[in-house]
Amino acid sequence: MSGEASTTRKAVAAAQRIVVKVGSSSLTTASGGLDQDRLDALVDTVSRRVVDGGQVVLVSSGAIAAGIAPLGLRRRPRDLASQQAAASVGQQALAHAYAESFSRHDLIVGQVLLTADDVVRRGHYRNAQRTLDRLLGLGAVPVVNENDTVATHEIRFGDNDRLAALVSHLVGADALVLLSDVDALYDGDPRRGGASAIREVNGEEDMVGVRAGSAGASGLGTGGMASKVEAARVACTSGIPVLLTSAALADRALGPADVGTAFAATGSRLSARRFWLAHAAGASGRLWLDDGAVTAVVRRRRSLLAAGITAVEGAFDGGDVVELVAPSGEVVARGVVAYDAGELPQLIGRSSHELPPEQRREVVHADDLVPLR
Template sequence: MSATRAAVAAAQRIVVKIGSSSLTTATDGLDSARLARLVDTVAARVAAGTEVVLVSSGAIAAGLAPLGLVRRPKDLATQQAAASVGQQALAHAYAESFSRYDLTVGQVLLTAEDVVRRGHYRNAHRTLHRLLRLGVVPVVNENDTVATSEIRFGDNDRLAALVSHLVGADALVLLSDVDALYDGDPRNGDASAVREVSGKQDMVGVRAGSTGASGVGTGGMASKVQAARVACSSGIPVLLTSADLADRALGPADVGTAFAATGARLSARRFWLAYAAGASGRLWLDEGAVAAVVDRRRSLLAAGVTAVEGEFHGGDVVELVGPAGTVVARGVVAYDAGEFPELMGRSSFELPPEQRREVVHADDLVPRR
């Protein structure tokens, strides 16, 4: 067994994400038998001494059948209506099923706003940690009833990666309708499973689909790979497999695809900067500034800025972009966008004293891995 799989099997705090297609169907709504099997597996892991946070999709899909809808709606208002009906059914089903093991569940509904805004991020962190200390199984979902297209996570895979860091998880398990990551479409019969991913070299030639095929979910394999990258880059190993193999995933971890942790665990603030906070604009840098920011971990100075995009204010998060157009870092900018025409390309001694501070201080800057 690889060290990654051993780490997942031994994790004392684990986040488990389950997709809509593994819990629901477009015609019949919530599948109570599937949900009960998942709860059986999670309860067994809890009984073994592990703290588990469950990130569950399925609210919108669970609301389709009661509303007489045959497929996931495309308009936001109907999605929100379906979520309102389905979220209640989903929460009740989890509470009832976990009660068979005398386990209490706590529903935690989040929007992207709750992790983009620093104060909301701290509140979510505090709530989840308190639930775990009380012996509760938190069931997390995006708050689809009020989320708008502008403030959505996009899919619960990304949400699961963010929650993994938020709770200080030792591992993340992504349960889907596919048993592993493949180097092509497994439905074609000529694709091979990728069992271990230890770095970018193991992803060469891998083509991950961008959408699901079930008709009830929003995430495809591409979103799961991206979620794994986010978690792994902050020190959290990931196991990806199908919901049908959940007992093995949460047991010996000998199934699916294991993604090794590739970076050190970030502080809550640095993780928020890197992955959770929304970027309000972009600063384009010259090669010298990229080297200083990324390689030497120095503060960004005005002399290295070549262009500005977006409308932002001092204290907002911005992306730092190299000459080739690649995002190389994110950080908290010290100036408003309108101030940059007087700053760009000028060394500190050329600026008045009140403008000689760093554009982005090294303490407020996180290079992209």
């Protein structure tokens, strides 16, 4: 790239605390097993950033892929039990490889394995936050991965791109760098020709017409470009700029940041609680709203009252997180509901003055509500 760097790229280049996510295909061979040369090259780049005074959290895929060859498997397993077995073997190999590689630079590695439960549950979220912050304060390099050995389909992040976006907010990162096997975001499939790289994304308007694909050709990962774009959206709407490029260009990504696609931060920093509500907590149900309630909740930041609800979905208790849905079907907000699911059908559509005094409280209070648009 040429010309003056964008504000986003300058922010990534100057970031004091940065989260770097690397995918399986960038660390392993096609047949499984770690590619030590690629891993060492990444560690060299990260280490330079740390030695220069920065703090780096490395979110690394590769545990399942690293366990394929040692277990004699021909390809990435599809069943959960085999994935967990491969992760058990591969996680050990991955942690050892990182510890040995970083030791060449006299740096200590701290392994942090997370499940979705660790960010969905507020208590776990705070514990993970404190642990990561302390590791960074002690000069260590936290290496984070999903705990595939114990995670189930119901409590998985789904891919480490989403995990990286959540960790970025968890540690108060100044930037997020997503490394994969593709050098940038393209407006089409770059393997088919005719696609153009998108260098700057300053808002949703820059994504119109872009079709992001799923998992890559190697078959070793679970993410793909679609998950990276969604991770970038989560980070950017929470005030964190993002740079997306290939692991082969990590040196420049963590240097002048003049490669790949830069996603500008489009939102303000959320408090830990509001970020948890918007992106980390699992939703137990849905409340469908009329147009008036959507306007009140999204534009006016008002509490949700029973009068604006048209339908209730799911089985939830008071204190659970629910999604608030517009008539079009779009999820426009998330919040902590004050009623059990069984209590609401008799209240919905009714004005406060029509209800008994004990039922006139807000269904979702404004302080427990986060608009998503």
